[in-house]
Amino acid sequence: xxxxxxxxxxxxxxxxxxxxxxxxxxxxxxxxxxxxxxxxxxxxxxxxxxxxxxxxxxxxxxxxxxxxxxxxxxxxxxxxxxxxxxxxxxxxxxxxxxxxxxxxxxxxxxxxxxxxxxxxxxxxxxxxxxxxxxxxxxxxxxxxxxxxxxxxxxxxxxxxxxxxxxxxxx
Amino acid sequence: xxxxxxxxxxxxxxxxxxxxxxxxxxxxxxxxxxxxxxxxxxxxxxxxxxxxxxxxxxxxxxxxxxxxxxxxxxxxxxxxxxxxxxxxxxxxxxxxxxxxxxxxxxxxxxxxxxxxxxxxxxxxxxxxxxxxxxxxxxxxxxxxxxxxxxxxxxxxxxxxxxxxxxxxxxxxxxxxxxxxxxxxxxxxxxxxxxxxxxxxxxxxxxxxxxxxxxxxxxxxxxxxxxxxxxxxxxxxxxxxxxxxxxxxxxxxxxxxxxxxxxxxxxxxxxxxxxxxxxxxxxxxxxxxxxxxxxxxxxxxxxxxxxxxxxxxxxxxxxxxxxxxxxxxxxx
Numbered sequence: 001x002x003x004x005x006x007x008x009x010x011x012x013x014x015x016x017x018x019x020x021x022x023x024x025x026x027x028x029x030x031x032x033x034x035x036x037x038x039x040x041x042x043x044x045x046x047x048x049x050x051x052x053x054x055x056x057x058x059x060x061x062x063x064x065x066x067x068x069x070x071x072x073x074x075x076x077x078x079x080x081x082x083x084x085x086x087x088x089x090x091x092x093x094x095x096x097x098x099x100x101x102x103x104x105x106x107x108x109x110x111x112x113x114x115x116x117x118x119x120x121x122x123x124x125x126x127x128x129x130x131x132x133x134x135x136x137x138x139x140x141x142x143x144x145x146x147x148x149x150x151x152x153x154x155x156x157x158x159x160x161x162x163x164x165x166x167x168x169x170x
Numbered sequence: 171x172x173x174x175x176x177x178x179x180x181x182x183x184x185x186x187x188x189x190x191x192x193x194x195x196x197x198x199x200x201x202x203x204x205x206x207x208x209x210x211x212x213x214x215x216x217x218x219x220x221x222x223x224x225x226x227x228x229x230x231x232x233x234x235x236x237x238x239x240x241x242x243x244x245x246x247x248x249x250x251x252x253x254x255x256x257x258x259x260x261x262x263x264x265x266x267x268x269x270x271x272x273x274x275x276x277x278x279x280x281x282x283x284x285x286x287x288x289x290x291x292x293x294x295x296x297x298x299x300x301x302x303x304x305x306x307x308x309x310x311x312x313x314x315x316x317x318x319x320x321x322x323x324x325x326x327x328x329x330x331x332x333x334x335x336x337x338x339x340x341x342x343x344x345x346x347x348x349x350x351x352x353x354x355x356x357x358x359x360x361x362x363x364x365x366x367x368x369x370x371x372x373x374x375x376x377x378x379x380x381x382x383x384x385x386x387x388x389x390x391x392x393x394x395x396x397x398x399x400x401x402x403x404x405x406x407x408x409x410x411x412x413x414x415x416x417x418x419x420x421x422x423x424x425x426x427x428x429x430x431x432x433x434x435x436x437x438x439x440x441x442x443x444x445x446x447x448x449x450x451x452x453x454x455x456x457x458x459x460x461x462x463x464x465x466x467x468x469x470x471x472x473x474x475x476x477x478x479x480x481x482x483x484x485x486x487x488x489x490x491x492x493x494x495x496x497x498x499x500x501x
Contacts, residue, residue, distance in 0.1 A: 086425075086428045086430065086449060087449070088421050088424060088425050088432070088449065090416055090417065090418055090421050091416075117424050117427070119418075119420035119421075119423070119424060121418070121420055125418075126416065126418055127420075128418045128420035128421035128424055129424070130421075130424035130425065130427070130428055132428070158412065158416050158417075158447075160417075160421065160425070160432055160446075160447050160448060160449055161448060161449060162430070162448065162449045162450075162451075163341060163435055163437075163448045163449065163450050163454070163456060164339060164341055164437055164439075165339075165341070165454075165466065165468070165474065
C-alpha cells in the first residue's frame with residue numbers, strides 16, 4: 001500500500017532522520033519527502049510531507065514508533081490500491097456463480113473487484129459484464145487477471161483483458 | 171538495365187494485382203534499372219508461357235473474360251521446374267492444413283535455385299524452418315512481406331528500418347475482416363451474426379468465415395512473425411487462440427463506457443504467441459477502425475513504433491510483393 005503522511009518536526013537538528021528511521025526499519029520504500037522549512041507552523045514546528053510504500057501490517061508499527069519519538073502526525077492518507085484494470089466477461093456469468101468469481105479475486109488480499117456492470121439481454125443468451133479490478137501493483141493486477149482467466153476457463157466464460165502495453169508488463 | 175525473368179504462379183486477385191503493378195510501374199522500374207519480364211503465368215488449370223515476355227494486359231483481360239489465363243496445360247510446379255527464369259512470385263491460395271501446392275512450389279523454386287517472393291501464408295506458417303533451410307542451401311533470396319498485414323510493412327520494418335533494435339513485443343490487428351465486424355457491431359449495436367452477414371455481402375468476409383473469425387488467419391501471421399522476427403521455430407500449435415464469434419454488442423458497449431474498444435489482437439514476444447480479443451484504450455494507436463490493420467513493434471532503442479494500413483486487397487498485397495521484388499534486385 002501507498003501511504004501519504006503529513007508530520008511536524010521540531011526545529012532542531014536530527015529530527016528528519018528520526019522521522020524516516022521507522023519507515024526504513026519496517027522495510028518501507030520511501031517515495032518522496034518534502035520538507036517545508038519555510039512554512040513554519042504557529043507551534044514552531046516544520047511541516048514535512050512524506051510518501052512511502054509499505055506492507056499494511058507494518059503501518060501501525062511505523063506510526064507508534066513515530067509517536068514514541070514525539071513526532072506529530074497531522075494527517076495520514078492510505079491508498080491501499082493504486083493500480084486499476086478493467087476486464088470484460090462474456091458467457092453465463094450469473095448462472096456460473098458471479099459471487100464466487102468476485103470472491104476469488106477479493107480473497108487474494110492484493111486485488112479487489114470494485115465495480116461490476118452487467119448486461120443480460122435475453123434469457124439463455126450470453127450475458128456480458130465489465131469488471132473493474134484494483135490491485136496493489138501492476139504485477140498484482142496481472143496475477144488477478146491471470147486468476148480470473150483460470151476461473152473463466154472452468155466456467156466457460158470468455159475473458160477480454162487489456163492489451164499488453166496497457167497492462168504495462170513489457 | 172537488369173532483366174529479371176519472372177513467373178507468377180497463381181493468378182487470382184493477388185497474382186493479377188502483381189501483373190497490374192508491374193505494368194503500372196514500368197516507367198519507375200526502368201528508372202531504377204530493373205526490367206521484370208514475366209515469362210510464365212499459371213492459374214489452377216492453365217498457363218501462359220512466352221520466353222520473350224507475356225502480354226500482361228492481354229492475359230489479365232483473358233482471365234477475367236474466359237476464367238483461364240492461357241491454353242497451355244503446364245502446372246505451376248512444372249513451370250518452376252522446367253522454364254528457365256530467375257524469380258518466382260508465388261500467389262496461390264493458402265492451405266493451412268498441409269501447406270498445399272504452395273509448399274511444393276516453394277521447395278521446387280529453391281531446388282531450381284530461383285529467388286522467391288510470396289503472399290502465401292500457409293507454407294510459411296506450417297514449414298518455416300524447412301523453407302528457410304532450403305532457401306539458404308540454394309542461395310535463393312526469399313521474401314514474404316505480403317504474408318503479414320498486406321500493404322502494411324511489418325517484416326521489412328523490423329528487419330531493415332529498425333535494424334539494430336532488439337524487438338521485445340509485437341502486437342496489433344492483423345485481420346481486416348474481424349476488425350470490420352467488430353467496428354460495425356460497435357457502431358450499430360448489432361449482433362455478430364448480422365454484421366458477419368453484412369461483411370460477407372460486401373466481400374470483406376468469405377462464405378466460410380471460419381479462417382478469419384476464429385483467428386486462424388491471425389495465428390498464421392503470428393507464427394511467421396515469431397519465426398522471422400524472434401527467431402523461434404514455432405508452428406500454429408504453439409499459439410493460443412480465441413476468435414471473435416462470442417463477442418456480444420453489450421460487451422462492446424460496456425467496454426466503450428470504460429474507455430475501451432474490443433479488437434482481435436495478435437501478440438508475439440519471447441514468452442508467448444497469442445491471438446485473442448483484447449481491450450484497447452480508445453485513444454491508443456492500436457484502436458483503428460474499419461477494415462484496417464495495425465501493428466505496434468516494441469523496441470529497446472526506439473520504444474513503440476506503430477504502423478497502420480490496408481491489410482488485404484489485390485493491389486495492396488501486390489504493393490508488398492513489388493516492394494520485395496525490387497529489394498531483391500535493386501542492389
